Amino acid sequence: MAATIRDVAKKSGLSLGTVSKYINGHPVKDANRILIENAIQELNYKPNNIAKGLRNSQTFSVAVLLPMLTSNFCTSIVSSIESYLLPKGYTVIVCECHNDSDMELQKTRFLLDRMVDGIILIPYDTTGRQIDLIQKNNTPLIIVDQIINGHPADTILLNNELASYEPVKKLISLNHTKIGIITGGSDHYTSQKRLDGYKKALSEHHIPIREDYIQCGDYSTEGGYQAMLRLAKLQNPPTAVFISNYDMEIGAYIAINNLKLQIPQDISLIGFDNLPLVSIVNPPLSFSEQPIDEMGLDAARLLYQRMQGDMSNYPDIVIHNPVFHYTDSICSLKNKANEEY
Amino acid sequence: MAATIRDVAKKSGLSLGTVSKYINGHPVKDANRILIENAIQELNYKPNNIAKGLRNSQTFSVAVLLPMLTSNFCTSIVSSIESYLLPKGYTVIVCECHNDSDMELQKTRFLLDRMVDGIILIPYDTTGRQIDLIQKNNTPLIIVDQIINGHPADTILLNNELASYEPVKKLISLNHTKIGIITGGSDHYTSQKRLDGYKKALSEHHIPIREDYIQCGDYSTEGGYQAMLRLAKLQNPPTAVFISNYDMEIGAYIAINNLKLQIPQDISLIGFDNLPLVSIVNPPLSFSEQPIDEMGLDAARLLYQRMQGDMSNYPDIVIHNPVFHYTDSICSLKNKANEEY
DNA sequence: CTGAAAGCGCTAACAA
DNA sequence: TTGTTAGCGCTTTCAG
Numbered sequence: 001m002a003a004t005i006r007d008v009a010k011k012s013g014l015s016l017g018t019v020s021k022y023i024n025g026h027p028v029k030d031a032n033r034i035l036i037e038n039a040i041q042e043l044n045y046k047p048n049n050i051a052k053g054l055r056n057s058q059t060f061s062v063a064v065l066l067p068m069l070t071s072n073f074c075t076s077i078v079s080s081i082e083s084y085l086l087p088k089g090y091t092v093i094v095c096e097c098h099n100d101s102d103m104e105l106q107k108t109r110f111l112l113d114r115m116v117d118g119i120i121l122i123p124y125d126t127t128g129r130q131i132d133l134i135q136k137n138n139t140p141l142i143i144v145d146q147i148i149n150g151h152p153a154d155t156i157l158l159n160n161e162l163a164s165y166e167p168v169k170k171l172i173s174l175n176h177t178k179i180g181i182i183t184g185g186s187d188h189y190t191s192q193k194r195l196d197g198y199k200k201a202l203s204e205h206h207i208p209i210r211e212d213y214i215q216c217g218d219y220s221t222e223g224g225y226q227a228m229l230r231l232a233k234l235q236n237p238p239t240a241v242f243i244s245n246y247d248m249e250i251g252a253y254i255a256i257n258n259l260k261l262q263i264p265q266d267i268s269l270i271g272f273d274n275l276p277l278v279s280i281v282n283p284p285l286s287f288s289e290q291p292i293d294e295m296g297l298d299a300a301r302l303l304y305q306r307m308q309g310d311m312s313n314y315p316d317i318v319i320h321n322p323v324f325h326y327t328d329s330i331c332s333l334k335n336k337a338n339e340e341y
Numbered sequence: 342m343a344a345t346i347r348d349v350a351k352k353s354g355l356s357l358g359t360v361s362k363y364i365n366g367h368p369v370k371d372a373n374r375i376l377i378e379n380a381i382q383e384l385n386y387k388p389n390n391i392a393k394g395l396r397n398s399q400t401f402s403v404a405v406l407l408p409m410l411t412s413n414f415c416t417s418i419v420s421s422i423e424s425y426l427l428p429k430g431y432t433v434i435v436c437e438c439h440n441d442s443d444m445e446l447q448k449t450r451f452l453l454d455r456m457v458d459g460i461i462l463i464p465y466d467t468t469g470r471q472i473d474l475i476q477k478n479n480t481p482l483i484i485v486d487q488i489i490n491g492h493p494a495d496t497i498l499l500n501n502e503l504a505s506y507e508p509v510k511k512l513i514s515l516n517h518t519k520i521g522i523i524t525g526g527s528d529h530y531t532s533q534k535r536l537d538g539y540k541k542a543l544s545e546h547h548i549p550i551r552e553d554y555i556q557c558g559d560y561s562t563e564g565g566y567q568a569m570l571r572l573a574k575l576q577n578p579p580t581a582v583f584i585s586n587y588d589m590e591i592g593a594y595i596a597i598n599n600l601k602l603q604i605p606q607d608i609s610l611i612g613f614d615n616l617p618l619v620s621i622v623n624p625p626l627s628f629s630e631q632p633i634d635e636m637g638l639d640a641a642r643l644l645y646q647r648m649q650g651d652m653s654n655y656p657d658i659v660i661h662n663p664v665f666h667y668t669d670s671i672c673s674l675k676n677k678a679n680e681e682y
Numbered sequence: 683c684t685g686a687a688a689g690c691g692c693t694a695a696c697a698a
Numbered sequence: 699t700t701g702t703t704a705g706c707g708c709t710t711t712c713a714g
Binding site (some may be wrong): 004046 | 691692
Binding site for chain 2 (some may be wrong): 001004046048049050051052054057058062067070072075078079082086091092093094095096098110111113114115220221222225228250253254257258275276280281282328
């Protein structure tokens with residue numbers, strides 16, 4: 001039904017090979033070029049990518065395998081990956097495993113079956129079975145967001161420790177000592193690192209670490225809400241809280257509103273990621289900005305390089321630094337004391 | 342490198358054709374079946390889907406083309422579509438056009454080039470150029486969420502009018518007459534219909550329609566925030582507000598908090614979609630529930646049917662009814678009056 | 683039930 | 699430069 005390269009050859013009176021060469025950018029006599037171009041026009045010829053893929057054992061598709069499409073981090077990453085790879089002629093397939101290790105493994109197998117040219121993985125499973133599978137298949141792989149111990153691979157990371165260390169230091173410089181943190185699951189790589197940064201900042205200033213100031217919000221909106229409630233209801237609640245991802249930040253913010261606490265008078269708040277909420281609310285929220293776009297771009301760029309066969313300095317581990325934005329959502333404790341006199 | 346069907350044939354001592362038949366479920370002598378199975382095992386043979394696709398002119402992939410991955414509605418739909426199509430052997434490709442008509446057209450072309458077997462479209466462009474392109478290409482297409490006038494196609498819809506008509510009637514039954522609505526863009530199909538339902542309910546009860554009670558929030562969180570501010574600052578503000586999508590609902594809720602208004606004492610609130618926020622906040626919010634999962638499932642099911650060549654009752658237009666959940670986020674105006682005495 | 687052979691649309695090596 | 703030809707891995711007639 002659709003025109004093939006053979007039809008173009010026939011119509012232009014040239015051979016298959018010549019037409020193929022023209023299409024692939026090899027030199028062709030000018031007169032013939034015109035002939036071919038006309039034939040392509042008239043027949044509305046479109047090269048068949050499937051056949052091309054069969055021939056070249058390439059599919060020009062790459063997959064992004066991620067835990068959950070509802071995470072703002074994940075969807076943002078996908079967008080920036082696409083923006084790099086699409087102009088290069090690649091389709092980007094998005095697959096989510098719904099926070100399920102078995103599903104993740106199954107989808108990995110599935111993607112390998114479908115023969116994508118490369119995979120960008122935001123891992124869910126922490127044992128690295130997906131990674132083994134992909135590497136055994138010799139499919140180029142870039143991991144984003146985490147390091148899985150014992151499974152070296154090209155990786156794009158945030159300096160997670162710094163992302164919490166700096167803000168907590170900032171709070172300390174404002175005379176806060178009662179500083180809480182809302183974390184993700186304890187088995188989660190980024191959550192662990194962000195907690196480490198928090199602890200490091202406190203330790204350096206000889207502020208004791210209180211376990212009740214560390215509340216797990218599971219990286220979800222509801223979890224953040226509950227965690228903030230727990231913090232606020234402590235006998236001696238913190239005067240400042242660092243929240244280590246965006247979804248929990250929304251929940252925590254709503255909890256604070258429901259409790260009728262004032263930001264920053266009653267509680268100073270620093271959150272994570274530069275996403276819609278932070279600039280809308282009053283006062284706008286302080287946050288650690290993860291350069292999501294650049295991270296996605298880096299992942300795409302590195303994957304492209306690997307797919308071209310360039311394995312220089314493998315495995316490459318790229319660590320991005322967070323950027324800090326401080327607003328009126330935090331205040332100095334001294335000032336507050338002054339005001340209260 | 343990877344084993345082919347030819348290797349399996351050689352190893353099992355049978356012919357290419359026989360092995361192919363076995364793989365595709367055609368009957369084979371039992372003894373031979375064992376031979377083949379063993380060979381497949383030993384060689385770790387995986388059928389090459391690209392070659393299969395070339396032969397059958399099928400790719401076993403379908404695309405979901407949508408305006409924005411950050412919309413909760415879109416990601417939920419993708420999940421349910423996947424849950425149906427994946428077990429049937431299809432890859433689901435997600436493509437977003439970033440609320441850009443040209444990009445949408447470009448990606449449509451791109452998907453058609455990649456030869457997906459079918460497309461599920463949540464349209465952005467309202468002129469229907471994408472639809473023309475897809476239909477001209479004879480690629481099965483299901484449209485979700487909207488009807489584009491003059492472009493008949495299989496479509497899965499919400500009864501948008503009912504989704505606002507009912508809640509507004511409910512508010513009227515609680516003696517509200519000053520009822521506001523926060524809408525999406527006026528050019529947006531669902532927004533228009535939801536506004537129609539609002540107007541219809543008011544008209545039926547002879548409540549005049551006030552233009553200043555109709556505020557556009559552009560289906561975004563920030564828009565919802567601003568729209569609610571405008572409503573609250575009216576000289577004679579509404580006592581109840583219906584918000585016609587989830588993202589705006591978040592914004593409106595934050596605005597209400599910032600204004601220190603009480604729900605429902607100062608303002609009764611009914612929102613849209615059963616997504617995380619509504620059940621977390623205090624009081625939980627009332628809402629019109631769009632059966633997103635079923636809508637996605639229906640779209641996937643219908644697309645599958647079309648891809649099988651079954652064009653019975655084309656074009657099929659499936660309309661889903663919303664479900665209503667009423668909570669303490671709305672109150673009767675009489676009760677409130679009583680309390681105030 | 684099985685095997686041989688043709689061909690899906692394309693590219694690349696080779697010869698002219 | 700151009701044309702010819704041999705496949706990429708698979709399915710599907712058509713004989714046997």
